[in-house]
Amino acid sequence: MNGTFTAANAVLAIMWTGLTAYALFGGADFGGGFWDLLAGNTERGRAPRRLIEHSIGPVWEANHVWLIFVLVVLWTSFPIGFASIASTLYIPLTLAALGMIARGAAFAFRHSVDQPLLQQLFGASFAFSSMVTPFFLGTIAGAVASGRVPPGIAAGDVITSWLNPTSILGGVLAVGICAYLAGVYLCADAAGHPGQPLLEYFLTRAVRTAVLIGLVALAGIVVLHADAPALFDGLTSRGLPLIAISAAAGLSSIVLLVRRRLAPARVAAALAVTAVIWGWAAAQYPYLLQPGLTVQAAAAPAATLHAMLLSLVVGAALLVPSLAYLFTLFHRPDPAPEQ
């Protein structure tokens, strides 16, 4: 019994780490598309779009697999949790999936056509879906966090489970977080380019977004208090230290940005987002689905959890060096940008 308990928590923690990685890496990818969308007409937007593209290009596919990772761990280790979430929330999930298809396909196709009209069409579809997808993912998080996904197949309301104040808050915050992360990361990328023409551009935008998210989060307190009391209680008790860390890290990222300390600003921004995600987990634990379904009760049998832990360890041993190689290879400036 105790063995299952530990194993379930270990798998959960790994899954949550995967979710955090998705938010930090995949989120920044989405955010890149967000800034692409707002970059203005073709002429004005060319320079920032190029930088965005340069930063996302080699890594977006790998970043995107984190989501798959979270899903497969969830469905194998907490089958009832996955079945309940996916069946009740099939509408926002379908919309998010279609957004991902539009986004990935448009990004890949953009270079393979030469007519400006098609390029613009693909570009617009990439940018638009980059905004819509995290919104729907955020509504899903809001649905789970506010206890609107009861355990059972399609046991929740397929509409109001994700169209409600907490979900909307989740959606807006998700889009904001993506834009913020991307803005901060892109500042550092821009600083690596000779002359730093885009540094100011992304700096202003990152700072503004950070302030805006702060305001949304403050308003969110009121929303959660009224709409998701259980979550609110959790966030203000067990989750409180993490929420405080998040707020502090967010504020310091603004200060660091303004002072042009870009690398520490990146770290602070990532920490702010990480702390929110784990704050949510802390607030909701021990429930996988509120009310009533604990992590323990939802967990797969011990044999499965052990097989999962084994493959997660072996997989990580293969994955982490590969990922590190990918990122170091591409996060050094291009040695010989040949034309």
Next chain:
Amino acid sequence: MSRHGVDLAWTTAVTGLLADPAASDLYHARMQMALSLGWHIVVACFGVGFPAMVLFAEWRGSRRGDPDMDALAHTWAKAMGVLFAIGAVSGTILSFEMGMLWPGLMERFGAIYGFPFTLEGFAFFIEAIFVGVYLYGWSRLPTRIHLLSGLPMIAAGVAGAFFVVSANAWMNTPTGFQIRNGQVVDIDPWAGMANPSTASQSAHMILGAVMVTGFGVASVYAVGMLRGRHRRYHRLGLLVPLSVAAVTAPIQIVVGDWIANVVAEHQPAKLAALEALYHSGGAAPLSLGGIYVDDHLVGAIEIPYGLSLLIHHDPHGFVAGLDRVPPPLRPPVNVTHLSYDLMVGIGFALLGLAAWLGWAWWRRRDFPRSAWFLRAVALSGAAAVVALEAGWVATEVGRQPWIVYQIQLTRDAVSTAPGLRYGFYLVLAVYLVLTVMAVYVLRRLAGAHMAPIAPQEPEPQHQPTGGSSL
């Protein structure tokens, strides 16, 4: 095509069911699953088969200083990049659908059926990483390191296919658990992966992926040669993938025989449907084609003792027919049987093409130069895709009405959420657009109009030196 056949069968089945919204949602859920899987699988085949071919071309190009091979490697890498990207996005929705459409399956069996998908997730993660390294690292890495960085792509692509097919094999021949008092107990996910169908199905699938890639790429160059492009670049572009596919074709038939024997042993109801056999007994004939009505097969070509011989290597071997299966548990026979015959027919046709190539090569160290040969190669890519789709339709429809053979009915696994059908319409529309776009972009990559701009590379890097067309 095959999917159309499925459609027809269901249109009839569904007219009776439409009154019942739950049944109609089941129908739409099945169609949505079939559509997105049938789409994904075509692209995914290139993720399994292409890396090795690209790497081979790069290796030959660099080792022998062969500019044509080098140019082929670059062009193929770009196509691989596009295909990989759409493979990845079309795979994502599949994993959502597992829960959106079949929560009953995931809830009950996720702990066992879900496990290979975790391993698959790692495999594709690694594949995605190294595809990124390979495509973008071309100008950054020394050739030797670049070639080495391609190897994990090959390994991960094949491993991923193995894992995911083992999940499908488990649906066909589930193992690794017990059912006691209606509860699923004694779960062992490793034993689930080691089910009786995994070995034959995954071998057959990986070979199928290589055939689709090989014939598919060769057919592009065959079209080009029919249009008068005969440089060495085009000849190599045809010969390399075609040789790979030609070597695979005979092996695939041997594996096909193996897989049929596994089905006969472990899924007798499916075998009966594949062969449209109603009467159980010895001396069972092999029936090709025909339409199955009221437990009779009309208009088929019969080979006496054929089936008994194939399954038991004995003309009087006993083969179970559909009469052994209670009517409500019989799969739709026509779709299953005709898809199966289509796959096998194409398998032998492709074997013939491979033999033609082999003969000419043996005689003259060159491929046949007749226009008919080129026409056949031009068709072979589409034919291999049709065989692949038909094989899957036979497998999946032949398992019905079970989602987990003899354990769980498809209708008990489907989601009870209202309005599933609208999801299907939406997905259908998006896939139509995606298909048009993908075909358009790939045609441009293959076409002579432009030097292919990299799908994944931010700047054009190496321009193919040996000719940018095709």
